[in-house]
Amino acid sequence: MVCNTDDIANKQWVRGLRNQSHEVFEEIFKTFYADLYKFAYAYLMNENLAEDVVQDVFVAVWTSAESMPWDTNLKNYLYSSVKHGCLDYLKHLQVIDNNKEKLTEALIFSGTVEYEDNQELLEKVKLCLQELPEQQRKVLELKVFKGLNYREISQELSISEESVHTHVKRAYRYLRDSLPVIYIFILKYL
Structure with missing residues (x-):
């Protein structure tokens, strides 16, 4: 079996990490940080978030270094960890976004929410709905x-599911911007 210089460097890095060598960790950091940052940025499109994900990965590598398997391909491990960190963050954002959407929907369209001037709020909601572009209003209704899902709406209106998703997002954004009382309430409880 032929070992190339990357394999040798990888084995030295893993050995150094397992021995808690600060010099080896610094060398790994300097070798991979810039490329890992670019990789994370491609997923997140945000400099601070990309930095945070990459730094979290390096912290995790350092804290678990003593138990790192000897046969770890460090480059693959780092890229995989950054990818998973980015995807976890994006999933977290999606959950937050879905929760905001569901809470907005529940607050705006539920007859059980009590407000000091419920009739005035309902009138404002109706006016806001009327101000939406026709397709957004149809999709939201x-x-x-x-209670139709995106697929059912796309079939009924003969548009793509992605278009349905876009119309819903834009409609909710407009309603949140137009109904600050509800938006403040949503932010307070998320």
């Missing part, structure tokens, strides 16, 4: 009032 099908989703909220008829």
